[in-house]
Amino acid sequence: MTIRILTVDDHPVLREGIAAMLSADDDLDVVAGAGSAESGLEAFRQYLPDITLMDLQMPGMGGLLGVRALRAEFPHARVVVLTTYRGDGNAREAMAAGACGYLLKNALRSELVDCIRKVHAGRRYVSAEVCADIAEHVGEETLTAREQHILQLLAAGLANKQMANQLDISAETIKSHLARIFEKLGARNRTEAIHIAMRRGMLNQPVL
Structure with a gap:
């Protein structure tokens, strides 16, 4: 066939x-x-x-x-x-x-x-x-849809206040999300988080 x-x-x-x-x-x-x-x-x-x-x-x-x-x-x-x-x-x-x-x-x-x-x-x-x-990365906790969105905004160069305004949430909430993102990715800062996300193919996906 x-x-x-x-x-x-x-x-x-x-x-x-x-x-x-x-x-x-x-x-x-x-x-x-x-x-x-x-x-x-x-x-x-x-x-x-x-x-x-x-x-x-x-x-x-x-x-x-x-x-x-x-x-x-x-x-x-x-x-x-x-x-x-x-x-x-x-x-x-x-x-x-x-x-x-x-x-x-x-x-x-x-x-x-x-x-x-x-x-x-x-x-x-x-x-x-x-x-x-x-x-x-088997067994590791994955990013939520909101965390994925924030990660992409982070990679786009937005500051915390800009992300908060765009998502209509507080800057403190953004800080909390970033802390969870860093923890899940094993990153110490923004630059490292972006580098890890790029290597793992997390920034090529559309935000839904």
């Missing part, structure tokens, strides 16, 4: 490269490509592929919201996130959004093919590097 594939990535060269790379296998067929999550949804409705390869960082709604929107409309859609971003934060959010696989773009062709076939067979697949990132 041929596995029909949709690639969603804003880099045309990468989409073309994936199509050329997978064309060597008789059971794999890239039926369409799209440059954004929005156009990816339209392409999915038209072609109804077996597997969708979705990038995370794209103009518009982006890949994470794209996965959520796709799975909301098509609950049985099988999506593999194919991205340059490792880190447990990215992977956790993607899998929670409904992705069945998480693979880095520097993966070997053999791993990409293996991932596609396993996900098509109903299994999940996460690259070894990302599995190691997740394992490193």
Whole structure:
């Protein structure tokens, strides 16, 4: 049985490269490509592929919201996130959004093919590097949605009072949230918290 594939990535060269790379296998067929999550949804409705390869960082709604929107409309859609971003934060959010696989773009062709076939067979697949990132933080308390939002405002350079005004809460409450964020991340200050969050992929996710 041929596995029909949709690639969603804003880099045309990468989409073309994936199509050329997978064309060597008789059971794999890239039926369409799209440059954004929005156009990816339209392409999915038209072609109804077996597997969708979705990038995370794209103009518009982006890949994470794209996965959520796709799975909301098509609950049985099988999506593999194919991205340059490792880190447990990215992977956790993607899998929670409904992705069945998480693979880095520097993966070997053999791993990409293996991932596609396993996900098509109903299994999940996460690259070894990302599995190691997740394992490193197993059992740790995760950030709440409010803490995630404050972390992104912190990374954007906002002072405590500015964050308080934007969120319509007191500056003291902001201080309390920051203290909890630092504790959860194992950071001693703002700069270290941002550095850790970037390394773990916590600042590439949209605030919902």
